[in-house]
Amino acid sequence: MNRMDGKIAIVTGGARGIGRTVCETFAREGAKMVFALDMIPGEYSAENIKHIELNVINREQVATFVEQVQTEFGRVDVLINNAGITRDALLQKMDESMWDAVINVNLKGVFNLTQAVAPLMMENGKGSIVNIASVVGEYGNIGQTNYAATKAGVIGMTYTWAKEFTRKGAAVRTNAVAPGYVMTEMMATVPDKVLDPIRQKTPLGRLGDPQEIANAILFLASDESSYVNGHVLSVNGGLRL
Ligand SMILES: NC(=O)c1ccc[n+]([C@@H]2O[C@H](COP(=O)([O-])OP(=O)(O)OC[C@H]3O[C@@H](n4cnc5c(N)ncnc54)[C@H](O)[C@@H]3O)[C@@H](O)[C@H]2O)c1
DSSP: OOTTTTOEEEEETTTSHHHHHHHHHHHHTTOSEEEEEESSOOOOSOTTEEEEEOOTTOHHHHHHHHHHHHHHHSOOOEEEEOOOOOOOBOGGGOOHHHHHHHHIIIIIHHHHHHHHHHHHHHHHTEEEEEEEOOHHHHHOOTTBHHHHHHHHHHHHHHHHHHHHTTTTSOEEEEEEEEEOOBOSGGGTTSOHHHHHHHHHHSTTOSOBOHHHHHHHHHHHHSGGGTTOOSOEEEESTTTTO
């Protein structure tokens, strides 16, 4: 018995980094279909992963896609709100376009997907939503006013949806994973002079691997976590201790 047997899953930002690893993990764990939503092309080793070109901030594209899934499969079991961007600068140097870009993808994108998918889950009586937050949303970071605001916002939405989507008796769970620093393309622009002190401050002494984040997401997405709702799971090597 695999942990995602027969499930229909949607993963935003599924073309690379953590999202791609989540898609591959779900496919390996027996998912019936994993939809990898991204603006950039993605390559996958499994036949049960389908790439969909889509921008999470485009509500029309999102609505059309979710309608197609509903028509084809009649349900969505799992939604992973993973797509996210950074536009870093100290507050005084952060211009409006940097603020708007990050708010749009990291907050509005999560709002858009969840608003389209949650009603189907509630109708179906069950589902699991996992939002990808960040250690930065839990304790801030210099140069990331916009990003920290969105990731703290994602945590607030997680708590809200854990209450809202269950109120008619549906087992629609909402949880979040808050990764520490993980080696993906997103981190490629961060210089070693920033990363080295993070490694030193982390009790495990290293950055995370995308698979280590995907493992936590898999737990929350699967029925193994059937009584976990409204939880933020920190996966950061002990960075905040
Ligand atoms: N890497 C880290 O250290 C780290 C730490 C904490 C949290 N996170 C979070 O994890 C998630 C994944 O991060 P990652 O490191 O894999 O990043 P990444 O940049 O490697 O991948 C993000 C993916 O999202 C896609 N994407 C961006 N904007 C999009 C949009 N508007 N519509 C559709 N797709 C879009 C990108 O094309 C990309 O494929 C993000 O939410 C990020 O904030 C990452």
